[in-house]
Amino acid sequence: LVSLTADADAxxxxxxxxxxxxxxxxxxxxxxxxxxxxNDNAGAxxxxxxxxxxNHRNVVDQSSQLQPLPKFKANRSRNAYxxxxxxxxxxxxxxxxxxxxxxxxxxxxxxxxxxxxxxxYRLYQELRSNNPAPFSAFxxxxxxxxxxxxxxxxxxxxxxxxxxxxxxxxxxxxxxxxADPAEDAKLxxxxxxxxKNRAENLMIVDLVRNDFGQVCDVGSVHVSxxxxxxxxxxxxxxxxxxxxxxxxxxGTIPSPVSAIRACFPGGSMTGAPKWRTLDIIDGLEEQxxxxxxxxxxxxxxxxxxMDLNIVIRTAVICKNQVSVGAGGAxxxxxxxxxxxxxxxxxxxxxxxxxxxxxxDENVNVHGAxxxxxxxxx
Numbered sequence: 001l002v003s004l005t006a007d008a009d010a011x012x013x014x015x016x017x018x019x020x021x022x023x024x025x026x027x028x029x030x031x032x033x034x035x036x037x038x039n040d041n042a043g044a045x046x047x048x049x050x051x052x053x054x055n056h057r058n059v060v061d062q063s064s065q066l067q068p069l070p071k072f073k074a075n076r077s078r079n080a081y082x083x084x085x086x087x088x089x090x091x092x093x094x095x096x097x098x099x100x101x102x103x104x105x106x107x108x109x110x111x112x113x114x115x116x117x118x119x120x121y122r123l124y125q126e127l128r129s130n131n132p133a134p135f136s137a138f139x140x141x142x143x144x145x146x147x148x149x150x151x152x153x154x155x156x157x158x159x160x161x162x163x164x165x166x167x168x169x170x171x172x173x174x175x176x177x178x179a180d181p182a183e184d185a186k187l188x189x190x191x192x193x194x195x196k197n198r199a200e201n202l203m204i205v206d207l208v209r210n211d212f213g214q215v216c217d218v219g220s221v222h223v224s225x226x227x228x229x230x231x232x233x234x235x236x237x238x239x240x241x242x243x244x245x246x247x248x249x250x251g252t253i254p255s256p257v258s259a260i261r262a263c264f265p266g267g268s269m270t271g272a273p274k275w276r277t278l279d280i281i282d283g284l285e286e287q288x289x290x291x292x293x294x295x296x297x298x299x300x301x302x303x304x305x306m307d308l309n310i311v312i313r314t315a316v317i318c319k320n321q322v323s324v325g326a327g328g329a330x331x332x333x334x335x336x337x338x339x340x341x342x343x344x345x346x347x348x349x350x351x352x353x354x355x356x357x358x359x360d361e362n363v364n365v366h367g368a369x370x371x372x373x374x375x376x377x
Contacts, residue, residue, distance in 0.1 A: 072324065072351055075105040075288045081343070082336035084284050091280055092332050099203045099271040100280055102339070103327025105288050106347050108354065111320040120147035120317050123357050127151040127315075130356075131233050131349040135309035137297040147317040148292055151350065153232050154239075154310040156266045156296045161305055163246040163254045165212060169204045169268035170310075171329055172197030172238025175345055176231070188229045188236045196333040201227050201238050204329075207267040207274060208242045214262040215254075216244030234349045253304040266310045269294035271329060292316055293325030315350050324350045 076084065081104055088100040110118050124138040131151045139148040155168040174191040177183040191197055205223060212221045221244035230239045246254035271277040293316065298308030316323045326347035328339050 072106040072108045072347075072354075075107060078340055081340055085330055085334055085336045085339050087284060088280070088330035089332060089334065092330075097271055097273065097277045097280060098331070099200060100277050100284075100330045101269050101271045101294075101327060102281070102284060102330050103269075103290065103294065103325055104343055105290075105293075106324045106326065106351065108322045109320065110322060110358075118317060118322060118354065118358060120149055123315060123317070123353060124149040126353040126357050127350070130353060131313065133232060133313060135298075137309065137311075139297070145319045148297070148311075148314060149317070150297060150309070150311055150314040152297075152309040152312050152314065153230070153237060154266075154268065154312060156298070156308040156310045157256075157259060157263055158307045159246060159254075159256050159259060159305055161303065163248065163304060165216060165244050165246050165259055167208050167212070167242050167263065167266075168239050169201075169208055169242075169266065170237045170239050170312075171201040171204050171268055172227075173328070173342055173346060174236045176234055176236060188231065191236050191238055192227060192229050196331060197238050198227060199331055199333065200329040201240055203272050203331075204267045205240045205242060207272040208263070211263040211267065211274075212242060212244040215247055215258050217247050220245035235345065256300050256304055256306040259306075260308070264296065265294065266296070268329075269310060269312075290325060291323075293323075313346065313350055315354060322354055324354075 074081070081102075084102055088097075088102055091097050091100065120140055121138070124136075127149055128136060128151070133151045133153040135150075135152040135155055137148065137150040137152070139146075139150075142148055154170045155166070158166045160166075172191055172194070174187050177187060205226065209221050209223070221242070223240060224243050225239070225241040228239050228241070230237050246256075246259055248254040265274075265278075267274060270281065292311055293314055295311045296308040297311055298306060300306040312325070314325065316325075324347045326343045328342045328346070330339060
């Protein structure tokens with residue numbers, strides 16, 4: 001029995017109502033699994049696999065119980081986030097913007113959720129193993145008690161030795177169905193053909209072309225790939241590639257700093273037009289600033305080369321708190337429910353990695369290999 005007592009204020013009542021709705025939805029989505037006969041050969045194998053999984057993840061000392069799995073809390077509730085989406089649509093309808101990248105933060109108080117401490121490097125290893133991405137990065141002790149575990153699939157800016165610039169903005173995301181290749185291919189195809197995703201992507205392509213035009217040779221800016229589907233461990237992404245040749249002043253190497261100044265922040269994390277949309281985002285997300293999330297990590301070389309990512313699919317660990325940013329582009333075709341679910345999908349791989357690491361460390365702390373241990377599943 002779970003009993004909730006709300007404060008008399010409206011916010012308290014609303015918070016309880018949201019919790020109840022989310023809990024009911026979670027319970028209704030639990031799949032019904034048929035019992036496996038013990039005398040069935042395939043069933044016996046499955047029972048042994050489950051037994052081993054239980055022993056690996058859920059064995060505890062008889063004298064102490066495992067802490068419950070961590071629960072991330074959204075900086076803005078589902079209702080608040082969906083209200084923000086409607087506000088974005090109003091801005092678009094009024095001609096203030098035509099695409100707004102709205103984001104949220106999912107936060108876990110580690111000390112309150114578990115007795116163990118989250119090891120940043122162990123978390124980064126988990127991400128590299130289960131959610132590999134081409135523009136990953138790990139920053140440990142980057143500031144006082146600050147670590148960044150980044151599993152980004154998105155390139156912000158690259159400049160090669162011949163001073164060609166490249167950006168690969170992502171706009172459009174769909175879940176994968178790894179267990180069913182035919183369904184997985186269908187999901188990728190639907191992503192590429194979806195009018196909303198194509199509109200999102202095209203608007204950011206135009207924005208990046210405009211940014212490039214400020215620092216590239218006239219006539220060199222072009223789109224080498226438009227709305228190409230790239231597939232990662234957990235999602236399909238709609239990616240375009242924009243290229244241009246960086247202009248050099250007489251007798252000097254083209255400056256990568258000028259390229260960053262013209263293009264930062266990445267258009268895929270702002271919307272368009274960029275600067276007015278940033279003002280809108282600043283008002284909608286005033287409760288918590290993005291920080292390193294949606295910024296860039298990478299390198300700049302003395303010879304003018306550089307490679308920078310967009311900081312997405314990232315866990316930021318600060319003291320006893322871990323934060324995961326996630327969001328999506330809002331257009332007039334956006335539906336609140338769908339946008340919220342896309343935001344949660346983008347954060348799910350990182351949340352799962354945090355959960356796995358804390359769960360494993362929790363098992364170790366409580367003596368998973370001690371004699372007399374019993375299952376708690």
